[in-house]
Amino acid sequence: MNKWKKSIACSETSFLETKDLVVMISKNLNFVPLECPTCCLLMSDNRDSSSYLTFGCCNDCLMEVAQPNMERWKDGWRPSKEDRKLIKKKRLELPSYIMSE
Ligand SMILES: [Zn+2]
Secondary structure, three states, rough: OOOOOOOOOOEEEEEOOEEEEEEEEEEOOOOOOOOOOOOOOOOOOOHHHHHHHHOOOHHHHHHHHHHHHHHHHOOOOOOHHHHHHHHHHHHHHOOOOOOOO
């Protein structure tokens, strides 16, 4: 079994090396997670990506949670676990409009 190793050149990079493949993971990369850390729902489009890279949440959370609390948000405030559950529940109850034939 292959093991993850720390890069010699940069301690912020780990890599997995096999015969034909080298996978590098850098902690310095800006990446967008699959789920918004605030509502725990999947990121869905470029607006979510842009909002995450700027504010650390999806676009819906930016509009509903971060914008009304922007001063606290910038200071690191985030909704409580209970409030995040309510946000997720509310979003999941919104109607979706999937067209079928
Ligand atoms: Zn969100």
